[in-house]
Amino acid sequence: MRLGRHTVRSDEPASLGGQDGAPNPVEYALAALLSCQAVTYRVWAVKLGIEVEDIDITIEGDLDVRGFFGLDEQTRPGFGQARVAVQVRGPETPQRYAELQAAVDAHCPVLDLFTNPTTVRTALTVVRLPEQASILDRPGKDGEGRTT
Template sequence: MTLLHDQTAPVADVTPDERAQRLTDAGTAWNERIAVDATNADLTYKVVGRGVGSVATEVRAGKHRFLVDEPGALAGDDAAASPVEYALGALVSCQVVVFRLYAQSLGLTIDEIEITAEGDLNVQKLFGIDESGRAGFHDVRLKVDITGPNSADEYANLRKVVDEHCPVLDLFSNPVPTSSTLV
Protein backbone atom coordinates (compact mmCIF):
# COMPACT_ATOMS: atom_id res chain seq x y z
CA MET A 1 0.00 0.00 0.00
CA THR A 2 1.31 3.45 -0.81
CA LEU A 3 0.57 5.75 2.09
CA LEU A 4 0.40 9.48 1.61
CA HIS A 5 2.91 11.58 3.52
CA ASP A 6 4.73 8.40 4.66
CA GLN A 7 2.63 8.29 7.83
CA THR A 8 2.55 4.63 8.66
CA ALA A 9 1.50 3.19 11.94
CA PRO A 10 3.79 0.36 12.95
CA VAL A 11 2.22 -3.06 13.18
CA ALA A 12 2.96 -4.51 16.59
CA ASP A 13 4.88 -7.75 16.72
CA VAL A 14 2.75 -9.88 19.02
CA THR A 15 3.33 -13.26 20.57
CA PRO A 16 0.95 -16.12 19.82
CA ASP A 17 -0.42 -15.79 23.38
CA GLU A 18 -1.02 -12.04 22.94
CA ARG A 19 -2.76 -12.67 19.60
CA ALA A 20 -4.91 -15.40 21.17
CA GLN A 21 -5.94 -13.08 23.99
CA ARG A 22 -6.80 -10.23 21.61
CA LEU A 23 -8.90 -12.54 19.44
CA THR A 24 -10.66 -13.98 22.49
CA ASP A 25 -11.31 -10.52 23.95
CA ALA A 26 -12.68 -9.21 20.65
CA GLY A 27 -14.98 -12.21 20.24
CA THR A 28 -16.24 -11.90 23.81
CA ALA A 29 -16.85 -8.16 23.49
CA TRP A 30 -18.78 -8.55 20.22
CA ASN A 31 -20.87 -11.41 21.59
CA GLU A 32 -21.78 -9.28 24.61
CA ARG A 33 -22.67 -6.21 22.49
CA ILE A 34 -24.83 -8.23 20.15
CA ALA A 35 -26.53 -10.09 23.02
CA VAL A 36 -27.66 -6.71 24.41
CA ASP A 37 -28.98 -5.49 21.04
CA ALA A 38 -28.72 -7.42 17.75
CA THR A 39 -28.50 -4.14 15.79
CA ASN A 40 -25.05 -3.63 17.35
CA ALA A 41 -23.85 -6.14 14.75
CA ASP A 42 -24.71 -3.73 11.92
CA LEU A 43 -21.70 -1.68 10.82
CA THR A 44 -21.40 0.98 8.12
CA TYR A 45 -18.04 1.73 6.56
CA LYS A 46 -17.30 4.95 4.69
CA VAL A 47 -14.38 5.61 2.35
CA VAL A 48 -13.89 8.82 0.33
CA GLY A 49 -11.78 9.09 -2.81
CA ARG A 50 -10.58 12.22 -4.62
CA GLY A 51 -9.08 12.18 -8.11
CA VAL A 52 -5.42 13.28 -8.32
CA GLY A 53 -2.77 13.11 -11.02
CA SER A 54 -3.64 11.42 -14.30
CA VAL A 55 -6.06 8.76 -13.03
CA ALA A 56 -4.96 8.25 -9.41
CA THR A 57 -7.21 8.45 -6.38
CA GLU A 58 -6.35 9.66 -2.90
CA VAL A 59 -8.45 7.54 -0.55
CA ARG A 60 -9.45 8.43 3.02
CA ALA A 61 -10.69 5.60 5.23
CA GLY A 62 -11.17 6.87 8.76
CA LYS A 63 -7.83 8.24 9.92
CA HIS A 64 -5.97 6.41 7.14
CA ARG A 65 -5.01 7.80 3.76
CA PHE A 66 -3.60 5.93 0.81
CA LEU A 67 -3.09 6.29 -2.91
CA VAL A 68 -4.52 4.11 -5.70
CA ASP A 69 -3.22 4.43 -9.27
CA GLU A 70 -2.91 2.53 -12.53
CA PRO A 71 0.15 1.44 -14.48
CA GLY A 72 1.19 3.54 -17.46
CA ALA A 73 -0.49 1.15 -19.91
CA LEU A 74 -3.82 2.05 -18.26
CA ALA A 75 -3.17 5.83 -18.32
CA GLY A 76 -1.74 6.00 -14.81
CA ASP A 77 1.54 7.14 -13.31
CA ASP A 78 2.14 3.78 -11.57
CA ALA A 79 2.53 5.64 -8.27
CA ALA A 80 0.62 2.99 -6.31
CA ALA A 81 -1.20 -0.31 -6.64
CA SER A 82 -4.24 -0.40 -8.93
CA PRO A 83 -7.86 -0.66 -7.79
CA VAL A 84 -8.02 -4.34 -8.72
CA GLU A 85 -4.77 -5.03 -6.85
CA TYR A 86 -6.26 -3.36 -3.78
CA ALA A 87 -9.36 -5.51 -4.23
CA LEU A 88 -7.19 -8.64 -4.21
CA GLY A 89 -5.29 -7.18 -1.24
CA ALA A 90 -8.57 -6.66 0.61
CA LEU A 91 -9.48 -10.28 -0.06
CA VAL A 92 -6.10 -11.59 1.11
CA SER A 93 -6.05 -9.46 4.26
CA CYS A 94 -9.62 -10.38 5.18
CA GLN A 95 -8.76 -14.05 4.74
CA VAL A 96 -5.75 -13.68 7.06
CA VAL A 97 -7.94 -12.09 9.76
CA VAL A 98 -10.65 -14.74 9.47
CA PHE A 99 -8.12 -17.59 9.42
CA ARG A 100 -6.62 -16.30 12.66
CA LEU A 101 -10.04 -15.70 14.22
CA TYR A 102 -11.37 -19.18 13.48
CA ALA A 103 -8.09 -20.96 14.20
CA GLN A 104 -8.32 -19.44 17.68
CA SER A 105 -11.97 -20.41 17.99
CA LEU A 106 -11.31 -24.00 16.89
CA GLY A 107 -8.20 -24.41 19.06
CA LEU A 108 -5.82 -24.63 16.09
CA THR A 109 -2.39 -23.04 15.85
CA ILE A 110 -1.14 -20.98 12.92
CA ASP A 111 2.60 -20.40 13.16
CA GLU A 112 2.81 -18.60 9.80
CA ILE A 113 0.23 -17.73 7.16
CA GLU A 114 0.73 -16.34 3.67
CA ILE A 115 -2.05 -16.01 1.13
CA THR A 116 -1.56 -15.29 -2.56
CA ALA A 117 -4.42 -14.05 -4.73
CA GLU A 118 -4.40 -14.02 -8.52
CA GLY A 119 -7.21 -12.56 -10.57
CA ASP A 120 -7.81 -12.70 -14.31
CA LEU A 121 -9.35 -9.66 -15.96
CA ASN A 122 -10.03 -8.93 -19.62
CA VAL A 123 -9.89 -5.18 -20.45
CA GLN A 124 -12.13 -5.31 -23.55
CA LYS A 125 -15.22 -4.13 -21.67
CA LEU A 126 -13.23 -1.49 -19.77
CA PHE A 127 -12.20 0.09 -23.07
CA GLY A 128 -15.56 -0.42 -24.80
CA ILE A 129 -14.15 -2.91 -27.31
CA ASP A 130 -16.51 -5.77 -26.46
CA GLU A 131 -19.53 -5.15 -24.23
CA SER A 132 -20.41 -8.85 -23.84
CA GLY A 133 -17.90 -9.80 -21.15
CA ARG A 134 -17.36 -8.76 -17.56
CA ALA A 135 -15.57 -5.55 -16.62
CA GLY A 136 -14.13 -7.18 -13.50
CA PHE A 137 -12.36 -10.39 -12.65
CA HIS A 138 -13.63 -13.49 -14.39
CA ASP A 139 -11.53 -15.81 -12.23
CA VAL A 140 -9.82 -15.41 -8.85
CA ARG A 141 -7.56 -17.99 -7.24
CA LEU A 142 -6.35 -18.06 -3.65
CA LYS A 143 -3.36 -20.05 -2.46
CA VAL A 144 -3.22 -20.38 1.33
CA ASP A 145 0.10 -21.43 2.87
CA ILE A 146 -0.21 -22.25 6.58
CA THR A 147 2.41 -23.71 8.84
CA GLY A 148 1.64 -25.07 12.26
CA PRO A 149 1.39 -28.24 14.33
CA ASN A 150 -2.13 -29.26 13.34
CA SER A 151 -3.02 -31.88 10.72
CA ALA A 152 -3.67 -31.15 7.06
CA ASP A 153 -7.30 -32.24 7.58
CA GLU A 154 -7.74 -29.74 10.43
CA TYR A 155 -6.37 -26.91 8.28
CA ALA A 156 -8.58 -28.02 5.35
CA ASN A 157 -11.62 -27.83 7.65
CA LEU A 158 -10.44 -24.41 8.85
CA ARG A 159 -10.28 -23.24 5.23
CA LYS A 160 -13.91 -24.30 4.70
CA VAL A 161 -14.99 -22.41 7.84
CA VAL A 162 -13.05 -19.31 6.75
CA ASP A 163 -14.59 -19.38 3.28
CA GLU A 164 -18.07 -19.45 4.86
CA HIS A 165 -17.34 -16.46 7.13
CA CYS A 166 -14.97 -14.12 5.22
CA PRO A 167 -16.78 -10.82 4.43
CA VAL A 168 -14.56 -9.87 1.48
CA LEU A 169 -14.75 -13.35 -0.06
CA ASP A 170 -18.52 -12.93 0.22
CA LEU A 171 -18.23 -9.65 -1.74
CA PHE A 172 -16.32 -11.46 -4.49
CA SER A 173 -18.70 -14.44 -4.53
CA ASN A 174 -22.13 -12.80 -4.39
CA PRO A 175 -23.80 -9.82 -6.05
CA VAL A 176 -24.16 -6.85 -3.69
CA PRO A 177 -26.91 -4.30 -4.27
CA THR A 178 -25.04 -1.14 -5.21
CA SER A 179 -26.41 2.29 -6.08
CA SER A 180 -24.77 5.39 -7.46
CA THR A 181 -25.90 9.00 -7.32
CA LEU A 182 -24.45 11.82 -9.41
CA VAL A 183 -24.40 15.08 -7.46
Protein backbone atom coordinates in the same frame (compact mmCIF):
# COMPACT_ATOMS: atom_id res chain seq x y z
CA MET B 1 -8.85 9.24 -0.84
CA ARG B 2 -9.80 8.80 2.78
CA LEU B 3 -10.66 5.39 4.21
CA GLY B 4 -11.60 6.01 7.81
CA ARG B 5 -8.53 7.55 9.45
CA HIS B 6 -6.22 6.51 6.62
CA THR B 7 -5.29 8.18 3.37
CA VAL B 8 -4.53 5.93 0.41
CA ARG B 9 -3.56 6.72 -3.14
CA SER B 10 -4.62 4.94 -6.28
CA ASP B 11 -3.20 5.18 -9.78
CA GLU B 12 -2.98 3.26 -13.01
CA PRO B 13 0.02 2.17 -15.06
CA ALA B 14 1.12 4.47 -17.89
CA SER B 15 -0.50 2.11 -20.41
CA LEU B 16 -3.88 3.02 -18.86
CA GLY B 17 -3.21 6.76 -18.58
CA GLY B 18 -1.69 6.83 -15.10
CA GLN B 19 1.77 7.36 -13.67
CA ASP B 20 1.99 4.02 -11.82
CA GLY B 21 2.55 5.86 -8.54
CA ALA B 22 0.29 3.62 -6.46
CA PRO B 23 -1.69 0.39 -6.74
CA ASN B 24 -4.67 0.49 -9.06
CA PRO B 25 -8.21 -0.21 -7.84
CA VAL B 26 -8.25 -3.86 -8.92
CA GLU B 27 -4.92 -4.45 -7.17
CA TYR B 28 -6.51 -2.99 -4.04
CA ALA B 29 -9.43 -5.39 -4.50
CA LEU B 30 -7.06 -8.36 -4.56
CA ALA B 31 -5.14 -6.95 -1.59
CA ALA B 32 -8.41 -6.58 0.31
CA LEU B 33 -9.25 -10.22 -0.33
CA LEU B 34 -5.76 -11.38 0.64
CA SER B 35 -5.63 -9.38 3.87
CA CYS B 36 -9.19 -10.31 4.84
CA GLN B 37 -8.35 -13.98 4.30
CA ALA B 38 -5.31 -13.64 6.58
CA VAL B 39 -7.34 -11.98 9.33
CA THR B 40 -10.18 -14.47 8.98
CA TYR B 41 -7.76 -17.43 9.19
CA ARG B 42 -6.29 -16.04 12.41
CA VAL B 43 -9.69 -15.31 13.99
CA TRP B 44 -11.19 -18.67 13.10
CA ALA B 45 -8.07 -20.62 14.08
CA VAL B 46 -8.44 -19.22 17.60
CA LYS B 47 -12.20 -19.77 17.59
CA LEU B 48 -11.81 -23.42 16.53
CA GLY B 49 -8.75 -24.06 18.73
CA ILE B 50 -6.57 -24.84 15.71
CA GLU B 51 -2.88 -24.02 16.09
CA VAL B 52 -1.36 -22.07 13.21
CA GLU B 53 2.36 -21.35 13.36
CA ASP B 54 2.46 -19.43 10.10
CA ILE B 55 0.26 -18.75 7.14
CA ASP B 56 1.26 -17.60 3.66
CA ILE B 57 -1.41 -16.43 1.24
CA THR B 58 -0.96 -15.44 -2.38
CA ILE B 59 -3.61 -14.21 -4.77
CA GLU B 60 -3.92 -13.52 -8.45
CA GLY B 61 -6.78 -12.60 -10.71
CA ASP B 62 -7.68 -12.64 -14.38
CA LEU B 63 -8.88 -9.32 -15.75
CA ASP B 64 -9.71 -8.84 -19.42
CA VAL B 65 -9.44 -5.08 -20.08
CA ARG B 66 -11.70 -5.33 -23.13
CA GLY B 67 -14.62 -5.17 -20.69
CA PHE B 68 -13.26 -2.03 -19.00
CA PHE B 69 -12.70 -0.26 -22.32
CA GLY B 70 -16.04 -1.36 -23.75
CA LEU B 71 -14.38 -3.23 -26.61
CA ASP B 72 -16.40 -6.39 -25.99
CA GLU B 73 -19.76 -6.04 -24.29
CA GLN B 74 -19.76 -9.79 -23.52
CA THR B 75 -16.61 -9.44 -21.39
CA ARG B 76 -16.93 -8.52 -17.73
CA PRO B 77 -15.12 -5.34 -16.70
CA GLY B 78 -14.10 -7.05 -13.45
CA PHE B 79 -12.22 -10.21 -12.63
CA GLY B 80 -13.22 -13.32 -14.53
CA GLN B 81 -11.54 -15.39 -11.84
CA ALA B 82 -9.43 -14.92 -8.72
CA ARG B 83 -7.23 -17.63 -7.27
CA VAL B 84 -6.18 -17.75 -3.62
CA ALA B 85 -3.36 -20.10 -2.56
CA VAL B 86 -3.03 -20.69 1.17
CA GLN B 87 -0.10 -22.43 2.79
CA VAL B 88 -0.58 -23.07 6.49
CA ARG B 89 2.10 -24.41 8.82
CA GLY B 90 1.37 -26.01 12.13
CA PRO B 91 1.02 -29.27 14.06
CA GLU B 92 -2.63 -30.05 13.27
CA THR B 93 -3.92 -32.74 10.91
CA PRO B 94 -4.84 -31.87 7.32
CA GLN B 95 -8.48 -32.47 8.28
CA ARG B 96 -8.33 -29.78 10.97
CA TYR B 97 -6.85 -27.29 8.51
CA ALA B 98 -9.56 -28.22 6.00
CA GLU B 99 -12.10 -27.44 8.74
CA LEU B 100 -10.40 -24.07 9.21
CA GLN B 101 -10.50 -23.37 5.47
CA ALA B 102 -14.21 -24.16 5.37
CA ALA B 103 -14.84 -21.74 8.24
CA VAL B 104 -12.80 -19.02 6.52
CA ASP B 105 -14.63 -19.54 3.23
CA ALA B 106 -17.95 -19.26 5.06
CA HIS B 107 -17.06 -16.14 7.09
CA CYS B 108 -14.56 -13.98 5.15
CA PRO B 109 -16.38 -10.68 4.39
CA VAL B 110 -14.32 -9.78 1.32
CA LEU B 111 -14.58 -13.30 -0.10
CA ASP B 112 -18.33 -12.85 0.28
CA LEU B 113 -18.11 -9.62 -1.77
CA PHE B 114 -16.24 -11.47 -4.51
CA THR B 115 -18.55 -14.50 -4.63
CA ASN B 116 -22.04 -13.10 -4.03
CA PRO B 117 -23.96 -10.28 -5.68
CA THR B 118 -23.87 -7.12 -3.59
CA THR B 119 -26.35 -4.30 -4.03
CA VAL B 120 -24.52 -1.05 -4.75
CA ARG B 121 -26.45 2.20 -4.88
CA THR B 122 -24.70 5.15 -6.47
CA ALA B 123 -25.85 8.73 -5.86
CA LEU B 124 -24.79 11.25 -8.49
CA THR B 125 -24.71 14.96 -7.70
CA VAL B 126 -24.13 17.35 -10.58
CA VAL B 127 -22.82 20.84 -9.86
CA ARG B 128 -23.17 23.00 -12.95
CA LEU B 129 -21.16 26.12 -13.57
CA PRO B 130 -22.96 29.25 -14.75
CA GLU B 131 -23.16 29.09 -18.53
CA GLN B 132 -21.11 32.24 -19.12
CA ALA B 133 -18.39 31.36 -16.63
CA SER B 134 -15.19 29.90 -17.91
CA ILE B 135 -12.21 28.96 -15.81
CA LEU B 136 -10.72 32.38 -16.57
CA ASP B 137 -13.84 34.22 -15.38
CA ARG B 138 -14.15 32.47 -12.03
CA PRO B 139 -12.86 34.33 -8.99
CA GLY B 140 -9.48 33.30 -7.60
CA LYS B 141 -8.73 32.86 -3.92
CA ASP B 142 -8.47 36.64 -3.45
CA GLY B 143 -11.82 37.26 -5.18
CA GLU B 144 -10.20 38.70 -8.31
CA GLY B 145 -10.74 37.20 -11.74
CA ARG B 146 -7.96 35.15 -13.26
CA THR B 147 -6.15 36.11 -16.42
CA THR B 148 -3.64 34.35 -18.58
